[in-house]
Amino acid sequence: xxxxxxxxxxxxxxxxxxxxxxxxxxxxxxxxxxxxxxxxxxxxxxxxxxxxxxxxxxxxxxxxxxxxxxxxxxxxxxxxxxxxxxxxxxxxxxxxxxxxxxxxxxxxxxxxxxxxxxxxxxxxxxxxxxxxxxxxxxxxxxxxxxxxxxxxxxxxxxxxxxxxxxxxxxxxxxxxxxxxxxxxxxx
Numbered sequence: 001x002x003x004x005x006x007x008x009x010x011x012x013x014x015x016x017x018x019x020x021x022x023x024x025x026x027x028x029x030x031x032x033x034x035x036x037x038x039x040x041x042x043x044x045x046x047x048x049x050x051x052x053x054x055x056x057x058x059x060x061x062x063x064x065x066x067x068x069x070x071x072x073x074x075x076x077x078x079x080x081x082x083x084x085x086x087x088x089x090x091x092x093x094x095x096x097x098x099x100x101x102x103x104x105x106x107x108x109x110x111x112x113x114x115x116x117x118x119x120x121x122x123x124x125x126x127x128x129x130x131x132x133x134x135x136x137x138x139x140x141x142x143x144x145x146x147x148x149x150x151x152x153x154x155x156x157x158x159x160x161x162x163x164x165x166x167x168x169x170x171x172x173x174x175x176x177x178x179x180x181x182x183x184x185x186x187x
Contacts, residue, residue: 032103041091045084054088094133
């Protein structure tokens, strides 16, 4: 009977240890959620006329224009704003992925998935994005982005062809994880 009792005690202790580990993981995920909620990325246009700050999930938290920006034509300003937003949102997504990666480890490879998706969408090598990601977190400039100011796709002129938006890319496991994470906060 003593052996059975010792086995039951050992099993109970293992159960308690699993419970403690689960509580630690939940606390860590709460920390991750708080870190993600605090993510901000700021990008400034190459001519320094537009600055955008993006938050979690691509939310635009701040948009600033210089006097020079306001003297530009509507199409040029719109193109500069869109390119700068794209840069800030992409940087924010990379920072979110870095945060998730620190908590989940290499099991999901979230950061690589985000970098590969962005490389494909932006038409830049993954290595270039990886170099930006491993750099210290500072305001990123949109200098490497294409200048869309002379493009006609934002024009309201009669006869100008508007570019069709490409279909959304397939949702990766990392994006799905982040969506579920954010959806969980709403409940």
